Amino acid sequence: EAGVTQFPSHSVIEKGQTVTLRCDPISGHDNLYWYRRVMGKEIKFLLHFVKESKQDESGMPNNRFLAERTGGTYSTLKVQPAELEDSGVYFCASSQDYGTSQFFGPGTRLTVL
Amino acid sequence: QKEVEQDPGPLSVPEGAIVSLNCTYSNSAFQYFMWYRQYSRKGPELLMYTYSSGNKEDGRFTAQVDKSSKYISLFIRDSQPSDSATYLCAMSGRGAGSYQLTFGKGTKLSVIP
Numbered sequence: 001e002a003g004v005t006q007f008p009s010h011s012v013i014e015k016g017q018t019v020t021l022r023c024d025p026i027s028g029h030d031n032l033y034w035y036r037r038v039m040g041k042e043i044k045f046l047l048h049f050v051k052e053s054k055q056d057e058s059g060m061p062n063n064r065f066l067a068e069r070t071g072g073t074y075s076t077l078k079v080q081p082a083e084l085e086d087s088g089v090y091f092c093a094s095s096q097d098y099g100t101s102q103f104f105g106p107g108t109r110l111t112v113l
Numbered sequence: 114q115k116e117v118e119q120d121p122g123p124l125s126v127p128e129g130a131i132v133s134l135n136c137t138y139s140n141s142a143f144q145y146f147m148w149y150r151q152y153s154r155k156g157p158e159l160l161m162y163t164y165s166s167g168n169k170e171d172g173r174f175t176a177q178v179d180k181s182s183k184y185i186s187l188f189i190r191d192s193q194p195s196d197s198a199t200y201l202c203a204m205s206g207r208g209a210g211s212y213q214l215t216f217g218k219g220t221k222l223s224v225i226p
Contacts, residue, residue, distance in 0.1 A: 004156070033213065042117070043157070043201070045213035056213060091156055095212075101147070102214060104156040 002026070004105035006092050012111045018080040021108045023092030025074070031055075031095040032075050033102060034067060038088035046090075049075060082112045116140050119202055119217025128226050132189040136202035136217045139183065143215070144206040146178050148187045151199045151219065160200075161187065192224045 005024045013019050025032045034046040046065070047057040051072035060067070064083070069075040079086055089109050093102040119136045126132055134148075145164055149157035161176040163169045163185075169176045175188040185204075189196055199221045203214040 031212070035214070042218045043203075043214075043216040045215070048213060059213065093214075101159050101162050102212075103159060104149070106156040 004092055004094050004103055006090075006105040006108050008108060009106065010109045010111075012113065013082055014113050015084055016081045018078065019082055019110060021077045021079075021090055021110070023075045023077070023105060025092070025094030026103060029094035029096050029103075030072065031097070031102075032069060033093040033095075034075070034077055035091040035093065035104075036088050037091070037107075038085070043091065046077075079110075082110075084112050086110060087112045116215050117202065117204065117217040120220055121218050123221040123223060125223045125225060126192055128192060128194060128224055130192050130224075132192050132196070132222060132224075133186060134189075134200050134202075134220050134222070135184060135186040137182075137184050138204060138215075140204075140206070140215070141180075141183070142206040143204040145204060145212075146176070146185050147203045147214070148174075148176055149201040149203060150196075151201060153198075157201055157203075194224050194226050197223045 007022045032049040035043050037043045045059040048055045049069045052069050066078045089107045091107045093104045095102045117138045148161040150160050151157045163176050166178045166180045173190045177186040199219040201219045202217040205212045205214050
């Protein structure tokens, strides 16, 4: 069974540009989560999808971040326009049901110059 | 006060030693407790998953949860060089906001041959 995949693995952009991150969850997992780790800090929750619906987006830092999950399969996270403080590693995770194990992807390392 | 406190280490032990890792937390709504292992430049890998208080054993790994003390532990017996990684505790609970995971900062472990 394929795990959670993320693309790209690394992205370097300039301040003010737009970047779109993609996550493909484990097949059959309705729950999809985005997390972020900035330098020196712990991994922090961004948002949670159940199928195509946003269940909880309380961790989204501001309206420069837009997450979508059309059709309830893969998800994208767009940052527009990117700021220096958006640099970090963005992780995606998926789980089959509420309260069950979350499996993480390898992450996308975003560097904003 | 952070919701989850974890000593970042680094922790260095000789091969074969018993390793004890732990986290404390402040939110009594947490019900699900996890330990993840993360190798450098990789995503977190789920090691142990525990619901509520008690012990759980899986091979060389034992997870303990003491909800009365708000304290969780991970023990690694007969540690191996391949156990060298960062260990992250994580927890969640319905009252804490959906099933988003709240992480500790991670403890970096080195097992010396």
